[in-house]
Amino acid sequence: xxxxxxxxxATEENLRxxxxxxxxxxxxxxxxxxxxxxxxxxxxxxxxxxxxxxxIYVKLNQEHPDLGSEFGTKHFRIETPGIVTWGHxxxxxxxxxxxx
Numbered sequence: 001x002x003x004x005x006x007x008x009x010a011t012e013e014n015l016r017x018x019x020x021x022x023x024x025x026x027x028x029x030x031x032x033x034x035x036x037x038x039x040x041x042x043x044x045x046x047x048x049x050x051x052x053x054x055x056i057y058v059k060l061n062q063e064h065p066d067l068g069s070e071f072g073t074k075h076f077r078i079e080t081p082g083i084v085t086w087g088h089x090x091x092x093x094x095x096x097x098x099x100x
Contacts, residue, residue, distance in 0.1 A: 038093050
């Protein structure tokens with residue numbers, strides 16, 4: 001049985017970590033946000049995640065055909081809310097932030 005959630009299209013702003021860390025400002029990370037990526041539930045966040053540059057990180061409850069179960073890249077854009085363009089070939093995935 002599929003669970004219904006209240007969602008909004010994800011953006012870089014609404015996926016940003018409330019508390020992030022960089023090598024210059026180490027510390028703990030806030031929890032990632034609940035999301036649905038191409039119909040698969042998981043969590044995602046945008047931030048430095050302890051590195052030098054901003055990136056998106058996604059961890060899914062099931063394997064995704066392109067992303068696997070864990071995915072991260074600094075080569076991404078969310079120009080249209082809910083659509084992540086990533087990599088150098090312009091691949092995309094749909095992402096919704098769960099707000100319930």
